[in-house]
Amino acid sequence: MKLKTLISALASVLLIGSQVAHADKWGDQFPHIAATGDIPGMCSYESMSKKDYSGRTLTINTHAIPVMGEPTALHAEQFEKLTGAKVEVTHTPAGDLYSKAMVPFQAGQAPYDIVFGFSNFINDWKRYLAPVPQEYVDQMDGVSASHKAIASWDGVMYQYPVDGDRHYLKYRKDVIDNPEMQAKYKADTGNELKVPTTWKEYGEMAKYFNGWDWDGDGEPEYGSAEVMKKDDLMYAAFYSRSVAYAKNPSTPGGFFFDLETMEPLINNPGFVEALTDWVDAVNYVPPGGINFGLGDEINSFGGGQTLFSFSWDDAFVAAMQPDSPISNQVGAAQLPGADRVWNRENGMWDAKSNQAPFFVWGWAVGVAGKSDNKDVAFDYLCFFANGANHQADIGIGRFGVNPFMEEDFKADVWTQIGWDKDIAQSYVETLADMEKSTNRVFPLRVPGTFEFNSALATGTAKALAGQLSPQAALDEVYAEWVAILERVGADNVRDAYAVGVKMEDNEL
């Protein structure tokens, strides 16, 4: 027995030794993974180098550079060198990713082997995608259970996990934790300067710190950077602001619709209160902030222009990069909450503190069912998300690759790339707490998702532009949602929505 243990230990040492040797070799050859070297696995650099895809051409439709487009292109180049395959990458604006794949899909074609999009496309796309083969699913030990569920429908995985997204609050620590600023804020407003726990506090602080040079760089700073541009994911920003007022843990059975009746809830007082706050936010965003898309938000907060921001990880990671003017001066926290939450069952406000994380999910990628290169395509995706690439990618804000592996929720991963320990700790705790929350909201994954979100974007954009009052804008969205339900079929929507409601109600 002892001999067996000794042999086993010796074998392990030899194996580790050989892996380290590989890591050095691959790290030298591919500077992107220089920090970690290769990390052994089914899709590591070492494993891929043994494949020969010479003469094969892989086509990919991905997002524009840099967010997701840059890592796609980078890993395509690496994949080419390792396997001999030719990889053709097409970059497409976010708003066109859906249609660029959907038009040929519906025509029975597969112009791309791999299509990138958002995870909420799954319901519309799943019939055109190839399920992820079991051997790839089996090696996803490190992927969090929630993300495996997100990438799957009825137990079949259609989207290869490459990214995990949530919306949370980002703030300037050097201001919020600054005793001088705290004293000044107290003297001027009578309130405490602290990490805001409600959207009202968020608005008050953002207004106070709007339009003056509070960091001494000679330029005025502003209150908040938000995604407000129509058709540029603004609907997700609105949901983030709505969850505190409209996701009541006492009234399960739907956030967007009443699952039983399929009545849209989008114009109830909870959503109207959130939109009223958002209209007020137009007063504390940077000039032109009403036209900010995601890229603008990342650059604005990441460049030190605003006190707050909330949305995907990218702005936070961009702010923490060594070349950022506010590196190690930012903090992460849960989305603000509210002092009251709408109770749709009794039609009254419940006077209680409420906070709900919004799981926006994020980038998703699948392989076309009619692709002739499924083997190469899945190998590429597996390589894209291998341990070494993933660790390098999540540290680069503009890449848009965010935590979804269990390993990512450990502070050490982030301190190794230069983050202060307390910031890394607050970051991973914020993410982990969202995973643990029992009052979460997930995005719509129903047939016609795009129609619902587009109608919402149009309505809320009208309110932000002052064309309609918040109530009138959401009444218009309600009417549009009812019409969409009629066109798509309320039962079809209900069947798909029920899956999301089960997750929100902690039944899955």
Added chain:
Amino acid sequence: MNFKHKYVFLLPGLIVLIGILIFPIIFTVRLSLSGWNSFNPGLDFIGFKNYVRLFTDDPRFWQSFFRLSFLAITTVFLQYVIGFALAHMVWKDIKFKRFFRVLFLIPMMTTPVIMTVIWRTFFHESLGPLNDFLSIFGVQPPWLSSPSLAKVSIIVVEVWQWTSFMFLLMLAGLLSLPKEPFLAAAVDGASPFKKFIYVTFPLMAPISIGAIIIRLIEASKIMDTVFVLTSGGPGTSTETSSFFIFIKGLREFQMGYAATASFTYLIIMIISLTIIVKVLTKVLMKE
């Protein structure tokens, strides 16, 4: 060559015409009678449901159409006035005439989308050079955040980009005018202003009508400038018909409904442009 041979020679052109013009229109009409969307891809038949929806329950389409009319007429009018003025200027013997002729054509030779991205940067309210300059005078107009200024911004970009085209047509027209009427006007002692009003302008009327109609057809398809500069915003304040159809068809994937809007728009444009040609002919060529 007998009569039938003529048809044989016409056949290739006819096939191309059917392929690239007739078939898409017929397909659009058929698509407009279907409920094709992301959930139900296919040419099912739903009658005139989409048309009823468009005419009775979609103010957004009509608002975008009237906005388009305003933008198209304003931009083409400005392009005509400025283009004609510039052409008139370099038609005369002035210094560096050739240089100016090339200079005025440059905007038309640039790529519209790229130039609109540059204009967007120019109009950027917190980082753009325009507001940076204007801040010296204490003003920072919300170029793209105010519904009215956003329209002004679109007009500026369109006029900048396409005045060159108008300039080119008007200059070609001026260069082809006969010299005799001008000599006669000179003998009569007509002032430059009178020469322009009574000689140049009437002689240029046919070319002016052609140029205005060509530009109106193009301007009525304003899409790239709106898409890049404002995305139809703020709110829906700069949405035009093409942008609306794009959103319905390729963003929301309501292909059937987008085809309905598209075909309706085509019919309206054919009728409108026919009326405009008749009115312009009556007004500009009355003499």
